[in-house]
Amino acid sequence: MSTLLKLDQIQTFIGQYHILQGVSFEVPKGEVTVLLGRNGAGKTTTLRTIMGLNPAAKGSVLLKGEEIKSLPTYTIANKGIGYVPEDQGIFADLTVEENIKVAVKKENDETRQRLDWILNLFPDLKKFWNKPGGLLSGGQKQMLSIARAYVNDNELLLIDEPSKGLAPIVVEKVMESILQMKEKTTIILVEQNFMMASTIGDSFYIIDDGRTVSNGSMNILREDEEMRRKYLGIA
């Protein structure tokens, strides 16, 4: 399977803090790659570095072999990367409709089909179509954030902790949506919820103290209790 995205020895600073000190991984096309690690390990910064929001100081970020490390965020996004941030990034004063319309890069039949599909998956978005995004619940905001990233034909989706702070029933819904998206696009998922990560993920990378320390097929991690305890603090 071909590699869609490759990070090689990425080093990122935020202010004076050296957050990523050597993150390397490859994302095969058509798979879900899960980034795991404790709080503060550097998972979110890795996604932000890929998007150019916290540009890397050293190393390389290759998208289909093309270096994107020094490109501005909007150019990276226009190369086909959708981003669902940890805080969902909903525009509170815009309606659900406007939130989605603002994200649409090109309106065509395919976009409309994708939107139909996602609105069927998340009927709550239909219900609150004309309501401001700020009025939605946490789960609905997460659905809207995913919808915005998915409505375009992005080759790669970066999804940051979609289950964070959500009720179990909403987590199930979000998980179901990502499982369905997995059929159509490549995903990098940052997730603390191991049950969710292991259900969706094909392969994993563990980030610890700003470095990738382990990787492999998700099956390996499911069976390796010692590794889970050591790096993730779970048995």
Next chain:
Amino acid sequence: MTRIFTDRMNIIYLLVAAFLAVFPFIYDSRSMLILFSQVFIFAVLAMSYDILLGYTGIVSFGHAMFFGIGAYTVGIFMKRFEPETSYFLLAVLVTIFLTAVVSYFVGLLTLRLKSHYYAMLTMAFAGLFLVLAEKWRTVTYGNDGFTFRVPDFLKDRTDFYLLCLGSMVIVFMLLKRFTNSPLGKVLQAIRENEQRTESLGYSVLQYKVIASIVSGVIAGIAGILYAVSLRFVNTSVFTMDITLDALLMTIIGGVGTLVGAIIGAGIIEFSHHWLTELAKVHWIFERWIIFFGIIYILAVMFFPMGIVGSIKKWKFSRKKKVPAPVHSDTINQGKS
């Protein structure tokens, strides 16, 4: 055309505009005509500022530079050439060109900066224009300024009132259209979260520069009307007071609403007028600026969202949340 009438608010706007249009014919007061003309002119300026502050989240302390460019351009054209309609129209075109060019370059140089640095730098640019107007005496006559004659069609106060009203209505309609367009929605997205908008694929800087140009050109038009209303221009048009007036009109009326900017302009101009008039009643009102300050403080304390923003919030809290089922096909439909 039918869409204009779909919104109840549009009908109210139309009725108010119609009333204001017939007002000079039912109430014959020269001072009222002049006062209303000032309100309309400052409403145009405040709406232009609302595009920056309310719709894009940019705080500029240099907005007076565009207002001043418009005022001086028309003044210089009318003074140097004959006060004819053709030269007036040429002055309008030159104003549009100059304000667009200046706002483009100032925007490009400053809008990369964080908000407070941007605000400071715009103040510095406005200061440059003020110094230029003071020192380039052969053209601007320095601080004293100069009077000029206006074309015949601008001489009648009623005609001028209608011109100002028409300009305000047209600017309101154009900006309403602009803010409801996809481009306007991107600007609102930038106001709420720049990084998020950038990661959706928009060059935030480019969009901010577009907002700056639209805002600058409209402020220039307000400057033209202001200079014509006085038939005089001096360096006061470049001062910080003009920018602060626009800022306060927008805040008091309600940011990000356009109509709030018009209401804010009305409140500030009428308050100014009445407080000045009260000086005849008691000497304390000669210090009307003190009362003005109190009004500002009370307005910001009790209506932080401005008058229109507070009304919207109140109306919204009363509404029952009735979901409106829709189909994704609506993605193709424009907003009402």
